[in-house]
Amino acid sequence: MATRQTPAQMNEELQKFRDEISCIVVLEQAGYRFDRSESSARHRRFRRVKGDSIIVTHGGKGWWDPHNSASITKGSVIDLVRFLNPGMTLGGARVELRKMLGLTPSGAEYIAEPKTRKPARDPRYMWNNRHAPRRGSAAWTYLTGTRALPEWILDMAVEQGLLREGMKGTAWFAHSDNAGQLTGMEMRGPEYRGFSSGGGGKRLLRLRTGEKEARPVRLVIGESAIDVLSYVTLDPFSFEPSLYVSTGGGMSPEALEEFRALLGTVEPGGRVMIVVDNDAQGDRYEAIYAPMALQAGLTPLRYSPKAEDSDWNTVLQNRARQGVAA
The missing domain is CATH 3.40.1360.10 (Dna Topoisomerase Vi A Subunit; Chain: A, domain 2)
Structure with missing residues (x-):
């Protein structure tokens, strides 16, 4: 039977997530890939499809969404999991994050699909x-x-x-x-x-x-x-x-x-x-x-x-x- 955590243990676990899990891992698990063409040393863009990207900052500890105007558009790895899963509770986020402890970024890069535009004179x-x-x-x-x-x-x-x-x-x-x-x-x-x-x-x-x-x-x-x-x-x-x-x-x-x-x-x-x-x-x-x-x-x-x-x-x-x- 699962033991209930004390408030102190819960806070300790949340801090462990912030310290040990990179936002990049969370994004890769959600299907995002590193977009080298639109990244800098400080701001690394991760893209899933055109028009859907997340900026990772502070060496993987922070993030922000350049497309969304909602109130929660940046934060820690915990906020990121909940942002990617609208309606998820803090408890649900903790369950997801436990699965990612020990994982490291794969480094996979985003490759844009080639344009299939027809000739302009068609x-x-x-x-x-x-x-x-x-x-x-x-x-x-x-x-x-x-x-x-x-x-x-x-x-x-x-x-x-x-x-x-x-x-x-x-x-x-x-x-x-x-x-x-x-x-x-x-x-x-x-x-x-x-x-x-x-x-x-x-x-x-x-x-x-x-x-x-x-x-x-x-x-x-x-x-x-x-x-x-x-x-x-x-x-x-x-x-x-x-x-x-x-x-x-x-x-x-x-x-x-x-x-x-x-x-x-x-x-x-x-x-x-x-x-x-x-x-x-x-x-x-x-x-x-x-x-x-x-x-x-x-x-x-x-x-x-x-x-x-x-x-x-x-x-x-x-x-x-x-x-x-x-």
């Missing part, structure tokens, strides 16, 4: 590491202010997973293939315009209106994401089940084949709205898309702004300046 990596713009953010302000896009159309793009915010207020618009895989982003901002695909080539941005499950009766194709969103804003027939796509400029052969396949998803006898700029490039795009629509049994219709060399976002901006409702 569009999926870039996309997944960015957040959607929100009211008041730089990209949101650029799109609603400079570009005059209403908030409801940005909400729709965010809801359909088509919009992210990049650096310096740049808006990123997602392009995907017919299988739904992200292939790249149109990038538009106050100081930048481009496309990032990581070498995979352009495909199409796709935004749907009307009933989600309904087969589209219209396919609306434009030259850029901002022009397409502008046209949706101005379109009196956007309530119809429609698929709006942006090519992000000229289409690659792979994108053209995907567009041809996409025409087959439109309701038989439906329309293909070619909403391109009023310029020579718009004429060339019409000459490509209209025959493809006819081959698919659909009716091609071209819609361009009345003013020469104008695009649909310019129309939207002019209406916003004049206070004319879309």
Whole structure:
């Protein structure tokens, strides 16, 4: 039968723990290892994982936690055991410390796991590491202010997973293939315009209106994401089940084949709205898309702004300046 210690014996045992057990031993037993790269002669850092470390001081007799703001963040080896085991009583700490009497530090060092970061130009990596713009953010302000896009159309793009915010207020618009895989982003901002695909080539941005499950009766194709969103804003027939796509400029052969396949998803006898700029490039795009629509049994219709060399976002901006409702 265990004998009960007197208060004097208890204090003597606690002092024995402080004198004979190094904080390093306690940390090693808990899975921490010496991080040489972030240690000095006076302060030795022991790390378990990134963001979880303890500083050992006074030659192993003391410690402190650089991450925790709670009241007990430093002390002796006894405090350390209780800190590492929240809720542990002093009696429980004594039981644990008795097991460590006579142990010495192993000297094992912390080795950081190699970073497995994907190449920065991988569009999926870039996309997944960015957040959607929100009211008041730089990209949101650029799109609603400079570009005059209403908030409801940005909400729709965010809801359909088509919009992210990049650096310096740049808006990123997602392009995907017919299988739904992200292939790249149109990038538009106050100081930048481009496309990032990581070498995979352009495909199409796709935004749907009307009933989600309904087969589209219209396919609306434009030259850029901002022009397409502008046209949706101005379109009196956007309530119809429609698929709006942006090519992000000229289409690659792979994108053209995907567009041809996409025409087959439109309701038989439906329309293909070619909403391109009023310029020579718009004429060339019409000459490509209209025959493809006819081959698919659909009716091609071209819609361009009345003013020469104008695009649909310019129309939207002019209406916003004049206070004319879309």
